[in-house]
Amino acid sequence: MQATIEVNGLRKRFGPTLALDGMSFTVEPGQVTGFVGPNGAGKSTTMRVVLGLDAADEGQALIGGKPYASLRQPMRVLGSLLDAGALQPSRSARNHLLWLAHSQGLATRRVDEVIEQAGLESVARRRAGGYSLGMRQRLGIAVAMLGNPAAIMLDEPFNGMDPEGIVWMRGFLRSLAAEGRAVLVSSHLMSELEDTADHLVVVGRGQVIADTTVASLLAAASGDRVTLRTSTRPEAMTVLERAGATVVASGQDVLTISGLEPERVVVLLGEKAVPFSEVSAHRATLEQAYMELTRQAVEFRPAGFDAVTRQEVPR
Amino acid sequence: MTTRAISVPRPDAGLGGGSRGGFGAVLRAEWTKFRSVRGWVIGMILAALLTMFIGVFVAANVHTGCQINGGPLKTGKACLPYVPHGPGGEVVTDSFSFVRQPLTGNGSLTVRVTALTGEHANLSAGPQQAGNGSMVPGLAPWSKAGIIIKQSTHQGSAYAAMMVTGSNGVRMQYNYTGDTAGLPGSVSAVHPRWLRLTRSGNMITGYDSADGTHWTRAGTVQLAGLPATVQAGLFATSPSYTVTQNSFGGGGFNSGPSQATGVFDHVSLTGVSRGTWTSTTVGGGGPLNGPGPGGGPGPAPYTRSGGTFKVTGSGDIAPVTPGPGGGLPTVTIGQTLTGAFLGLIAIVTVAAMFFSSEYRRGLIRTTLAATPRRGAVLAAKAVVIGAVAFVAGLVAAVVSIAVGVPKTENGGQVLLTVPVLTEVRVIAGTAAMLALAAVFAVALGAILRRSAAAITVAVLVVVMPFLLYATNIVPAGAGDWLLRLTPAAGLAIEQSIPRYPQVTSVTSLVQGYYPLSPYAGLAVLCLWTAAALALALFMLRRRDA
Numbered sequence: 001m002q003a004t005i006e007v008n009g010l011r012k013r014f015g016p017t018l019a020l021d022g023m024s025f026t027v028e029p030g031q032v033t034g035f036v037g038p039n040g041a042g043k044s045t046t047m048r049v050v051l052g053l054d055a056a057d058e059g060q061a062l063i064g065g066k067p068y069a070s071l072r073q074p075m076r077v078l079g080s081l082l083d084a085g086a087l088q089p090s091r092s093a094r095n096h097l098l099w100l101a102h103s104q105g106l107a108t109r110r111v112d113e114v115i116e117q118a119g120l121e122s123v124a125r126r127r128a129g130g131y132s133l134g135m136r137q138r139l140g141i142a143v144a145m146l147g148n149p150a151a152i153m154l155d156e157p158f159n160g161m162d163p164e165g166i167v168w169m170r171g172f173l174r175s176l177a178a179e180g181r182a183v184l185v186s187s188h189l190m191s192e193l194e195d196t197a198d199h200l201v202v203v204g205r206g207q208v209i210a211d212t213t214v215a216s217l218l219a220a221a222s223g224d225r226v227t228l229r230t231s232t233r234p235e236a237m238t239v240l241e242r243a244g245a246t247v248v249a250s251g252q253d254v255l256t257i258s259g260l261e262p263e264r265v266v267v268l269l270g271e272k273a274v275p276f277s278e279v280s281a282h283r284a285t286l287e288q289a290y291m292e293l294t295r296q297a298v299e300f301r302p303a304g305f306d307a308v309t310r311q312e313v314p315r
Numbered sequence: 316m317t318t319r320a321i322s323v324p325r326p327d328a329g330l331g332g333g334s335r336g337g338f339g340a341v342l343r344a345e346w347t348k349f350r351s352v353r354g355w356v357i358g359m360i361l362a363a364l365l366t367m368f369i370g371v372f373v374a375a376n377v378h379t380g381c382q383i384n385g386g387p388l389k390t391g392k393a394c395l396p397y398v399p400h401g402p403g404g405e406v407v408t409d410s411f412s413f414v415r416q417p418l419t420g421n422g423s424l425t426v427r428v429t430a431l432t433g434e435h436a437n438l439s440a441g442p443q444q445a446g447n448g449s450m451v452p453g454l455a456p457w458s459k460a461g462i463i464i465k466q467s468t469h470q471g472s473a474y475a476a477m478m479v480t481g482s483n484g485v486r487m488q489y490n491y492t493g494d495t496a497g498l499p500g501s502v503s504a505v506h507p508r509w510l511r512l513t514r515s516g517n518m519i520t521g522y523d524s525a526d527g528t529h530w531t532r533a534g535t536v537q538l539a540g541l542p543a544t545v546q547a548g549l550f551a552t553s554p555s556y557t558v559t560q561n562s563f564g565g566g567g568f569n570s571g572p573s574q575a576t577g578v579f580d581h582v583s584l585t586g587v588s589r590g591t592w593t594s595t596t597v598g599g600g601g602p603l604n605g606p607g608p609g610g611g612p613g614p615a616p617y618t619r620s621g622g623t624f625k626v627t628g629s630g631d632i633a634p635v636t637p638g639p640g641g642g643l644p645t646v647t648i649g650q651t652l653t654g655a656f657l658g659l660i661a662i663v664t665v666a667a668m669f670f671s672s673e674y675r676r677g678l679i680r681t682t683l684a685a686t687p688r689r690g691a692v693l694a695a696k697a698v699v700i701g702a703v704a705f706v707a708g709l710v711a712a713v714v715s716i717a718v719g720v721p722k723t724e725n726g727g728q729v730l731l732t733v734p735v736l737t738e739v740r741v742i743a744g745t746a747a748m749l750a751l752a753a754v755f756a757v758a759l760g761a762i763l764r765r766s767a768a769a770i771t772v773a774v775l776v777v778v779m780p781f782l783l784y785a786t787n788i789v790p791a792g793a794g795d796w797l798l799r800l801t802p803a804a805g806l807a808i809e810q811s812i813p814r815y816p817q818v819t820s821v822t823s824l825v826q827g828y829y830p831l832s833p834y835a836g837l838a839v840l841c842l843w844t845a846a847a848l849a850l851a852l853f854m855l856r857r858r859d860a
Contacts, residue, residue, distance in 0.1 A: 051684045054859040069687035073340075080684055086677035088352060095351035103344035103685040143681070 002029040003064035003077055003150035005182055010049055011058035012206075019045045020056065021206035027151070027184045027199075032177045034197030034214075035186035038294055042206040043186040044082070047155050051080055063151060073104045079144030080153045084136035084160075089129025093120055093139050096128060097146060104147050111146070118142035119168075133160030141172070151182040158192045170196045190290035202293050209293050217289050226262045228255040229278035230269075239272045240265065256282070338695065341686050345695040349669065349703065358665035359707045362749070366658030366711035370651030370719035379644060379727035391727040398643065398729050399471030399598070401491040401634065402539070406645070406731050408554075409470035409491075410600030410630025412616040413463070414592050415548030422586020423513040424462050424547050427527060428479050429504050430578040433458050435556035436571020450603075453556075453573075454481030457633075457819055460551035460577025460626060464512050464519055466538070468546055470598045473538045475519035476550070476632070477510040479577070485510070486817070487521035487533040491634050494817040497523040497533040514586070517541045527581065547584060548592065549624055551577040552600050554631040557819050568821050574603045574629035576614070580622050592619070600630035633818050635731060638826035646728040648738060649809040649827040651719035652712055652745055656781050656806070662707070662749055663756035663777055666700045667769035670760030680860050689855045693761060697754045697848065704753035708746030716742065733811045740833065744808030748837060751844045752777050755802055758847035762854055776843075777802045785824050795830040802843040804829075807836025 005027035012020040020042045027033045035043050048054040050061040052069035060067065063078045071077050087096060097111040115124045118138040123131065131139065137157055144152050154173075158166055173196055177183050187193055193200070200217055202210040210217065227250075230236045236255060237247045245260040257265060262281050269276055284292075349355055381394035401407040418424075434450040461478025475489040477497070485497030485508055502508045509524035517540075521533040553575035559568040594617035602613040618625045637645050673679040686692050716738070724730050733741075756773040763769045780803035784794030798804055807829035814822055822828035829836055 048680070048859070051680070052687045053680050053683055068684075071687070074687060075685055082680055082684075083677050086681050088348075088672065088676070088678055090354060091348070091351045095347065099344045099347035099351065100681070100685055102347050103340055105340045 002180060003182055004028060004062075005050065005078070005151055005153065005184055006062045006065075007046060007050065007059075008061070009059035010046060010056045010061065012045060012049065012054065012056050019206055020049070020059075023059070023203065023206060023208060025201045025208050025211050027153075027182045029150070029182040030177055030180050031198035032173050032183045032185060032193075032196055033199045033201060034190075034193035035184055035201050035203070036190055036193065036290060037188065037203035037209075039188050041203045043188075043203060044155055045206075046203075047080070047082060047153055047184075047186065050078075050153065051082070073147065075100065075104045075147035075149060076106075077147070077149055078151045078153060079147055079149040080155075081137075081140035081144045081157060082155045084133065084140040087128040087131075087136065087139070090127055092125050093128055093131070093142075094124040096139065097142060100143060100146055106146065110148075114142040114145050117145060134162055134165050137161055137165070137169075141169075149181070151184075152176060153184045155186050156188070157185060158187060158189075166192070190287050194286045202290065204294050214286065217293075218284060218286060220289070225282040226257045226260060226265055227278070227280050227282050228257055228265060228269075228276055229253050230255065230274065230276040232274055235272070235274045236269060236276065239268055239274055243268050253277075338691055341688075341691045341695040342698060344685070345692075345699045349699050355665045355669065358661050359703050362658040362661035362665070362704070363707040363711040364658075365661055366652065366654045366708065366745075366749070367715045367719070368657060369654035370715035371722070391725050394727050395643070395729060397470070399469075400732065401471050402473045403490060403492060404732055404734060405492065406635040406643075406729060407471055407491045408598070408631040408633055408635055409472075410598035410628075411550045411552035411596075411632055412601050412626050412628025413465075413468065413546070413548055413550050413595045413597050414617050414624060414626050415468070415546045415595060416584060416588045416590070416592060417544050418464070418514070418547040418584065419544040419587040421513075421515050422547070422584065422588065423511060424464065424585075425509065425511040425581070425583045426462055426549065426579045427507050427509050427581040428460065428502050428577055428579055429507045431458065431460050431479050431481070431502050431575060432578075433481070433553055433573055433575035435553075435573030438556065438558045438569045438571055454575060455553055455556045455573045455819065456480070456482045457631070457817060458553035458573060458575035459486070459632075460549075460575055460579075460628075462510050462512050462548070463550045463632075464514055464545055464547045466541060466545060468595055468597050473541060474632070475512060475521065475536050475538060477512055477521040477523060477533065478550075479508050479510075481553075481575070483817075485523045485533070487536075488632070488817065489519070489534075489536040490538065491632065492813075492815065493536060494815070495521075495534040497521070497531070498525060509581075512547070514541075514545070514547075547588070549577065549579055549582070549626050550632075551575050551626040551628040552630045552632060553628065554633065554819065557821070559821060572603055572629060574613070574627060576625055576627040579624040579626070582622065582624060592617075592624075594626075596628070598630060600628045602627045603629050631818075634812075634815055635729070636815060636818050636820040636822075636826075637731060637812055637828075638821045638823070643729045644727060645731050646720070646723045647731045647811045647827045648716050648720060648733065648741055649811040651715045651723065652741070652809050654715070655708075655711075655745055655749065655809065656778050656785075658708070658711060658749060659752055659778050660774055662704050662753050663773035664770050666704065666753040666756035667760040667773050668766050669700050670696055670757050671764055671766040671769045672760075674764040675766065683860045690852055693758075693848065693852055693855055696757050696761075700753045700757050701750040705746045705750035708749035709742065712742040712745040731812050737811055741809055741811050744833060744837060748805040748808050748840060751805060751837070751840045752802065755840070755844040755847050758844070758851040761851035762847065777805075779803075781806055781824075791823070794824070798824075798830050798836075799839070802840050804831055804836040805840030807831045808833045 007025050010020045010023040023046050049056045101111050118141050240247050246258045248256045250256045262279050380390045382388050399407050399409050433454045434452050437449040437451045458481035459478040463476035465474035466472035477487050479502040484499040487495045509527045511522040513520045517537050520535040522530045524530045553573040555570045556573040557570040601616045604613050614627050759773050760769040780797035780801045783789045810829050810833050
């Protein structure tokens with residue numbers, strides 16, 4: 001069983017704030033889709049609409065072709081974690097999972113399985129009110145996995161996790177995708193998704209800014225620049241400009257070249273016997289690529305956009 | 316530092332468990348939610364204990380003491396006089412002056428009543444005067460004289476009677492609780508009243524007439540197990556004369572004895588009878604003693620001058636009702652459940668939190684993500700909390716009555732017994748009332764989404780009206796309306812003794828009387844609960860979670 005999460009043209013307004021402004025994207029099975037954007041970009045609102053918790057003014061969200069609210073046992077189709085702190089403090093993790101299992105017609109055995117998976121065996125019978133944020137995140141993951149869903153949707157799952165937990169979470173998300181599940185993970189920090197996400201949906205101001213693979217996003221941000229380290233800068237510049245490249249001196253011994261492949265640079269310099277110590281393709285980090293993309297969204301915010309949006313209201 | 320091995324089933328692996336996603340699953344989930352929060356379970360146990368508290372631990376510890384005619388000091392039950400019970404099992408008063416003949420087989424008794432006069436304690440000067448036996452002429456509204464056919468002269472035996480009354484016209488009464496109106500107006504020499512009773516097997520039919528020619532049937536009653544020979548004759552009796560004052564901050568009453576004299580002529584008894592009249596006072600129902608301490612004997616219970624009979628008596632032939640006027644320290648099964656208002660506080664608190672606490676930490680989103688059918692979530696919560704409250708109420712009511720009533724009786728109070736069905740109604744009704752209040756509070760929790768607000772509103776409208784009334788903070792009239800219109804009306808289901816129109820008594824909350832009948836009161840609570848549920852459903856569906 002596979003399930004795609006489709007988000008089609010969602011629009012939603014909270015008072016003066018347009019939280020979603022035509023949000024559209026698709027989460028495919030078998031890969032981890034990162035859902036990235038600054039705080040207030042509409043990530044959580046989108047997820048609430050997907051779960052049928054908030055009603056969109058326009059547009060719709062479908063899980064495997066159906067609205068979430070129409071599913072009989074929805075947690076068997078789409079597992080989700082919105083807020084790890086959403087617990088009754090005096091109820092134990094095990095009982096929290098137990099009532100959820102009952103609501104989906106799942107056996108008690110399944111509760112013990114997800115407790116083990118999430119590494120909560122030692123604390124499962126203690127009051128959830130005493131859990132650390134990291135433990136709550138693990139409980140949230142256990143809840144999301146309870147129905148063994150074909151699709152999974154996690155809002156900021158890395159929050160509050162220690163380094164070991166982050167490594168665990170990355171491996172976990174990769175394995176879910178490897179099993180053919182559709183995985184949507186939101187984060188406001190691109191670095192958390194590096195080495196985890198296959199696909200990225202970058203959002204800002206309630207819209208999708210980029211919907212692309214990680215590889216092509218990096219390529220676009222890197223451009224085709226080449227860095228050259230040489231002690232004979234003027235000669236190198238002459239040779240390369242004559243070959244049609246744009247050359248900028250970017251350091252005492254360093255040139256940045258656009259418009260030529262690294263291999264061609266090496267051949268040209270070799271033919272003219274210009275000495276150099278290093279030629280390398282310039283590579284942007286995912287974080288830099290993300291900053292590049294979202295800068296516009298931030299720069300062109302109209303006055304008043306910084307009003308506290310629904311997502312940031314403490315509850 | 317190790318990375319945990321991850322093993323999850325394939326997405327399509329079977330997970331076991333039922334595949335039903337129906338209401339049963341939601342119900343089971345909400346039940347698990349309830350039982351897994353210890354505070355809520357303790358709260359419901361507390362509710363049961365509080366409901367029992369007054370009936371079992373407070374009221375039952377009242378003990379009366381007495382010393383009769385310099386005899387040994389006695390306490391509790393030993394102080395009680397003989398307490399007759401009527402054919403229906405209820406506690407009755409059966410005291411009257413009786414001029415009778417045995418009547419065997421079918422027959423008929425006809426009389427003309429030309430006067431009903433009497434005197435009662437002078438209450439205008441306050442209760443002290445009444446204690447001195449100062450009497451003034453006048454009748455109590457239910458002073459009565461007339462004809463009666465009675466199974467025997469034993470107190471509590473079956474009867475049917477036609478009578479004139481102080482201010483309620485002609486009545487046909489039977490077996491203590493039955494009462495039917497006949498000719499209106501007072502009796503006098505100018506406006507006499509003709510009365511007739513006819514026996515045919517177990518059937519007794521009553522007639523009245525203003526002229527002895529044109530007769531109207533007042534009613535026919537069947538007295539089960541009536542023997543071949545019954546006692547037929549003339550009677551007179553008169554209940555306590557009671558004056559109540561209602562004032563802001565409290566009400567009061569004064570009560571004192573009264574007696575009535577009926578004057579009869581044209582007395583005619585047909586059928587197999589002895590032919591001579593005998594005077595008997597049933598249950599000490601003869602005339603009162605003369606005025607003053609140690610006053611001499613009062614008027615004769617029976618005098619006859621030719622065809623004119625005068626019968627004088629004091630007492631009543633009627634059911635005993637709670638409170639003053641009955642002359643007995645009484646307790647009702649409803650009164651042992653007075654603590655229900657305390658239990659209600661605990662129940663509405665737990666019930667309101669059962670929903671509102673989910674909003675505090677956003678748990679409602681998890682709930683609605685698990686069950687997107689919001690109506691099903693509301694219904695499941697209502698069923699779970701309602702069922703828990705019902706069980707708590709049922710246990711509390713059964714224990715209150717099973718333990719509280721015998722303790723109270725040993726303390727010297729007379730239990731006003733009720734039919735089994737009434738007892739079942741009071742017990743199951745109390746449980747139902749608590750359950751409805753719980754569902755009402757759950758709905759408030761869904762509407763208001765704040766525990767403090769939901770609990771406050773629930774206590775204010777469900778419990779406060781009762782407390783304001785019971786503590787006389789609001790005047791009785793306003794209190795009556797509070798208990799008719801607010802959800803607190805549901806407490807009426809605890810009333811075990813009906814309001815008998817033929818008995819003058821203080822029907823206040825303290826005596827276990829409510830302004831609405833038991834089922835009407837419960838219906839008011841039902842309406843409030845239904846309205847709250849409807850509003851909760853509307854809000855739950857309309858609002859973003």
